[in-house]
Amino acid sequence: MKKTDRLSKIKRMRTWGNWSMGIGILLMYSGYAFFAGYLDFIPFLGTWLKGSYAFMTLLLIIGFLLTMGSTVLFMISGMVSMSAPQVECPSCKKVTKMLGKEDACMFCGQPLRLEDEQPQQNQT
Numbered sequence: 499m500k501k502t503d504r505l506s507k508i509k510r511m512r513t514w515g516n517w518s519m520g521i522g523i524l525l526m527y528s529g530y531a532f533f534a535g536y537l538d539f540i541p542f543l544g545t546w547l548k549g550s551y552a553f554m555t556l557l558l559i560i561g562f563l564l565t566m567g568s569t570v571l572f573m574i575s576g577m578v579s580m581s582a583p584q585v586e587c588p589s590c591k592k593v594t595k596m597l598g599k600e601d602a603c604m605f606c607g608q609p610l611r612l613e614d615e616q617p618q619q620n621q622t
């Protein structure tokens with residue numbers, strides 16, 4: 499098992515995007531299912547929420563925001579990974595990308611630290 503804090507940041511962002519996309523779609527679908535009465539076999543809740551516009555709208559809005567949020571997350575992770583510096587992982591020798599000064603390898607989870615490899619040149 500890999501620990502969560504060893505996932506690379508880009509990977510973590512994608513995982514978040516994935517989950518919020520799935521939950522958003524599920525919420526929107528269940529909002530409609532409650533409204534249409536597909537779920538009225540559930541005691542109290544199903545019959546109470548059947549035909550409730552307010553509840554369906556609420557779930558639709560929350561689900562929509564979650565899916566939009568995940569789209570934004572995917573977009574950010576894509577843009578960030580375009581500009582992230584590439585380094586070679588010392589343990590698996592694959593080329594991975596780094597976000598910030600500290601990150602983990604995308605393939606094996608090896609913690610990486612970005613050092614200033616080129617010493618500052620004197621520019622006058």
Ligand SMILES: [Zn+2]
Nearest residue numbers: 587590603606
């Ligand atoms: Zn690696």
